[in-house]
Amino acid sequence: MQRRDFLKTCAVSATLVAGGVVFLNDARAADLSVTMYKKALLVDGMGRPLWFDTITPDVPFMFNYPFAATPNFLLFLDLPVKPMDYTTSEGSKYKAPGGIGKGKNLVAYSAICPHQWSYPTKDFTVVNYYGKKDQGCSQGVQLIKCCAHLSIFDTKICGKKIDGPAENHMAMIVLEADEAKKEIYAVGVAGKNQYTEFFDLNKQELRKEYGSSANAKAEVEKASVIRLEKYSKNIIKC
Numbered sequence: 001m002q003r004r005d006f007l008k009t010c011a012v013s014a015t016l017v018a019g020g021v022v023f024l025n026d027a028r029a030a031d032l033s034v035t036m037y038k039k040a041l042l043v044d045g046m047g048r049p050l051w052f053d054t055i056t057p058d059v060p061f062m063f064n065y066p067f068a069a070t071p072n073f074l075l076f077l078d079l080p081v082k083p084m085d086y087t088t089s090e091g092s093k094y095k096a097p098g099g100i101g102k103g104k105n106l107v108a109y110s111a112i113c114p115h116q117w118s119y120p121t122k123d124f125t126v127v128n129y130y131g132k133k134d135q136g137c138s139q140g141v142q143l144i145k146c147c148a149h150l151s152i153f154d155t156k157i158c159g160k161k162i163d164g165p166a167e168n169h170m171a172m173i174v175l176e177a178d179e180a181k182k183e184i185y186a187v188g189v190a191g192k193n194q195y196t197e198f199f200d201l202n203k204q205e206l207r208k209e210y211g212s213s214a215n216a217k218a219e220v221e222k223a224s225v226i227r228l229e230k231y232s233k234n235i236i237k238c
């Protein structure tokens with residue numbers, strides 16, 4: 001179903017490639033495991049490589065990765081997001097990678113809630129980003145909140161759970177940016193792996209939407225990035 005490698009060693013956080021600088025999340029520079037999947041280029045709605053200067057700040061964008069049916073938020077924040085050392089509910093330690101780019105402020109999070117796997121569908125989403133203009137969260141702004149059972153995660157501190165019943169932080173997507181090519185890639189996932197539960201729980205819906213389980217589980221090589229309001233018809237906030 002999936003090709004996974006475990007990255008245990010590391011690299012420096014900025015590597016020269018073909019004359020340009022490749023910015024890596026700092027997870028790639030740490031001696032901690034990150035689950036690596038097929039590298040996927042992030043592209044806009046026209047199929048052009050996405051670059052920092054084309055991403056609207058503080059607006060939730062969506063892309064599916066590492067599988068065709070697994071959604072993530074892409075967020076361009078106004079402050080650097082530092083890497084964090086976290087531990088899953090099962091006791092596995094991992095490095096949440098923080099932001100990439102010159103400002104270390106481009107981050108991506110799984111949009112599958114780690115409590116009971118609510119996620120944004122084409123029809124609606126109760127898992128949402130609450131930006132700086134949002135007054136919907138008494139706990140602050142730049143948060144991801146799941147209205148299914150009110151778990152809240154802070155996008156400024158690597159998806160840390162700050163309230164609610166979820167036992168894990170939001171998983172982060174490991175990103176890379178190639179300065180020479182002006183391309184951004186998703187390359188892996190840091191945090192509790194929840195894809196088995198997600199696919200088991202949503203088997204029927206995903207088969208209906210993607211034609212088969214195999215299609216839903218196909219690894220992504222090019223990920224289209226679109227605004228949340230185009231990804232989900234109804235954005236339900238709480």
Ligand code: FES
Binds near residue numbers: 117146148164
């Ligand atoms: S499914 Fe998100 S809080 Fe329960």
